Amino acid sequence: MSRLPGVVALVGNPNAGKSALFNALTGARQKIANYPGVTVERKAGRLVLPNGEQLELVDLPGTYGLDATSPDEEVTRRVIMGEQPGQAMPDVLVCVLDASNLEQHLVLAQEVLALGRPTVVALNMVDLAERDGLVLDAQALAAELGVPVVPTVAVRRRGLAELAQAVAAARNRAEQSVPKPRAQLSGTERRMLARTMAQGATLSETAKHRLHARLDQVLLHQWLGPVVLFALLFVVFQAVFSWAKPVQDSLDALFSGGSAWLRAHMAASLARDLLTDGVIAGVGSVVVFLPQILVLFFFILVMEATGYMARAAFLMDRMMAGVGLSGRSFIPLLSSFACAVPGIMATRSITDPKDRLTTILIAPMMTCSARLPVYAVIIAAFIPARQVLPGVGLQGLVLFALYGMGIVGAMAAALLLRRSVTRGAASGFIMELPKYQLPTVKDLALGLYQRAWIFLRRAGTMIFTVAIVLWLLLNFPRAEPGRDQVDASIAGHIANGLAVVVEPIGFNRDIALSLIPTMAAREVAVSSLATTYAVGATDEAARAGGLGQQLKSHWSLATALAFLAWFVFAPQCMSTIAVTRRETNGWKWPAFMLGYLFGLAYIFAGAVYWIAVAAGLG
Amino acid sequence: MLVPEEAHRLRALGLEEGADVRLAYRGVFMTRDPLAVEVGRMTVALRRVHARAMHVEPHLVPA
Numbered sequence: 164m165s166r167l168p169g170v171v172a173l174v175g176n177p178n179a180g181k182s183a184l185f186n187a188l189t190g191a192r193q194k195i196a197n198y199p200g201v202t203v204e205r206k207a208g209r210l211v212l213p214n215g216e217q218l219e220l221v222d223l224p225g226t227y228g229l230d231a232t233s234p235d236e237e238v239t240r241r242v243i244m245g246e247q248p249g250q251a252m253p254d255v256l257v258c259v260l261d262a263s264n265l266e267q268h269l270v271l272a273q274e275v276l277a278l279g280r281p282t283v284v285a286l287n288m289v290d291l292a293e294r295d296g297l298v299l300d301a302q303a304l305a306a307e308l309g310v311p312v313v314p315t316v317a318v319r320r321r322g323l324a325e326l327a328q329a330v331a332a333a334r335n336r337a338e339q340s341v342p343k344p345r346a347q348l349s350g351t352e353r354r355m356l357a358r359t360m361a362q363g364a365t366l367s368e369t370a371k372h373r374l375h376a377r378l379d380q381v382l383l384h385q386w387l388g389p390v391v392l393f394a395l396l397f398v399v400f401q402a403v404f405s406w407a408k409p410v411q412d413s414l415d416a417l418f419s420g421g422s423a424w425l426r427a428h429m430a431a432s433l434a435r436d437l438l439t440d441g442v443i444a445g446v447g448s449v450v451v452f453l454p455q456i457l458v459l460f461f462f463i464l465v466m467e468a469t470g471y472m473a474r475a476a477f478l479m480d481r482m483m484a485g486v487g488l489s490g491r492s493f494i495p496l497l498s499s500f501a502c503a504v505p506g507i508m509a510t511r512s513i514t515d516p517k518d519r520l521t522t523i524l525i526a527p528m529m530t531c532s533a534r535l536p537v538y539a540v541i542i543a544a545f546i547p548a549r550q551v552l553p554g555v556g557l558q559g560l561v562l563f564a565l566y567g568m569g570i571v572g573a574m575a576a577a578l579l580l581r582r583s584v585t586r587g588a589a590s591g592f593i594m595e596l597p598k599y600q601l602p603t604v605k606d607l608a609l610g611l612y613q614r615a616w617i618f619l620r621r622a623g624t625m626i627f628t629v630a631i632v633l634w635l636l637l638n639f640p641r642a643e644p645g646r647d648q649v650d651a652s653i654a655g656h657i658a659n660g661l662a663v664v665v666e667p668i669g670f671n672r673d674i675a676l677s678l679i680p681t682m683a684a685r686e687v688a689v690s691s692l693a694t695t696y697a698v699g700a701t702d703e704a705a706r707a708g709g710l711g712q713q714l715k716s717h718w719s720l721a722t723a724l725a726f727l728a729w730f731v732f733a734p735q736c737m738s739t740i741a742v743t744r745r746e747t748n749g750w751k752w753p754a755f756m757l758g759y760l761f762g763l764a765y766i767f768a769g770a771v772y773w774i775a776v777a778a779g780l781g
Numbered sequence: 782m783l784v785p786e787e788a789h790r791l792r793a794l795g796l797e798e799g800a801d802v803r804l805a806y807r808g809v810f811m812t813r814d815p816l817a818v819e820v821g822r823m824t825v826a827l828r829r830v831h832a833r834a835m836h837v838e839p840h841l842v843p844a
Contacts, residue, residue, distance in 0.1 A: 227790075227793035227794065228793050230789075232786055232789060232790070263822060264821070264822045264823055266795075266821050266822065267794075267795050267821060267822070267823055270793075295822075350792060350793075350797070351797055351798060351799075354795065354797050355799075358821075375824075376805075379805070379806060379817070379824070383806040383808075383817060385807065385808070385809050385810045385813065386809075386810055388809060389809055389810075473826070476826075477808065477815060477817065477826045478808070478809055480808065480814070480815045480826070480828070481808055481809055481811075481812055481814055481815070484814075484828075490815070490826070514786060514790065515786075588784060591783075591784075591787045591827075591828060591830070591831060592815050592826060592827065592828050593787060593790045593791060593794065593825070593826065593827045593828075593831060594825070594826050595794060595823060595824070595825055595826075596817060596823075596824040596825065596826055
């Protein structure tokens, strides 16, 4: 994309509707990557000018000013100044303003305009301003600012052509003259000027009962607020299981059908086994969890897009303060229920460094969706589907307990970490509560599509490779006729060594074997157990019995419970370690994370195993 | 006392000298912390410790 003849950057406060405008201008063809050296997401797409020419459009992280305090804001400042390595200096800046909050958004606009660069102002969300009873004069504002002002409604695609036109004009003007930089003003002076300009651009203002005030009376209510939040979280986790189930079952049927078809139509050979036992068993058992991940991300995206996520942070702040964190940590931790990698990346919005580090260190304990496959398989095989209370099943209860253990463990760890290795000043909580908005289907669909793609790419590359490598390690060298294939294989020998270490916590050789590839990604545990038992299965009947039957015949209940406890804490995911290294700029903290989480996992799995054995479940 | 970054962030959100503010919501039961403050057309969440560091003069809102 760097071959495009020019760069246009979107700049604005958080909640200016920048991303919606970016989606509307570029459509689904977006390129998401990271800026080199930092994990700040770089979103780029194509902006088509009226004459058909295409420019690269970059969506910069939202910022309140050019005197950056967080890594996100620092990237925005550097890109605008042309100091960001690997990013050409933008030819035109598009300053995105929330039309209904000009006195705030014009502060940043003045800072940007003072740079004297070709700039266009997008007066965004004018429909919401009108809903609030605010009628604005874009021409008056343009005269005041000295740059073109284009009213836009990103979600209704209003003003997009005019904006592209203004960008084209600003780009052509660039060589000749740019608006004169204003004198250097202080922040307070800019704010006063912003208020005057906002008043000057306001044609009429009728005090209407604003929707968000009425919603907040309920959602931020001291008693109702938390009740609604927890009810919502309950619905989210219910939906993750029940909505995804039918799709999941059909995906599962598709993979086993494909596997059966190959068995029927291909001559028995190592190549056929590689396809069925390695590729399909391995990748298929992971891909079936895509529906659940999408349902969870759907709710997180909706909560973010509607503005509710900030309210959730507000409600959770007091509780988080109890363990030395702030409400801001709630958002990354909630995202970590989907995956710790985006969760850890979302900690960038936490301004206090000690706060942020603590959140990073405990994020892997939130039960990510990659653990779901593991939990689901083990629970289905070992926990009877019995009703404990009307409407409450034992299986669901165990799953709930596993999530709970992760949360309690994370909170306890935060408390201890804040008193030891991440000790520092008490963290603050300062954040804007954005206006409520209806999310658009298109923006949600785009967000979901991007998550699904990232997940499938992972399944298609890393998990695919791991599945094949494991299959090879399990199948070579070949066992002599009549001897067990797993025992003879390379993987079997490695696992025998590891088994000595994990035997005290009730793990057998097969589990030790599955722990090795699981370092790549947790969900691989299921596929590697599937592969192990598929390779080990001597007859077709055992193969057809499925993984659940195989597990039941090889594991005791105590072992299964210890295995579940292990997965609550074990940092079994290279991507998490890698992103932690990147976010903390070194190996110190990821090494610490590995150590303390493996320690916790070992102790907890051991405790669960021995308690279960003592209770007669061995 | 606020650390400089906190003061910086509060200013960036419009909590500056001369700003008109209205206390809109107080947090969950027991401690009623954090607070939600309306400043201009924005609602900003902050903790009581931040509020304590500000000098606020009450004035009557015309009915």
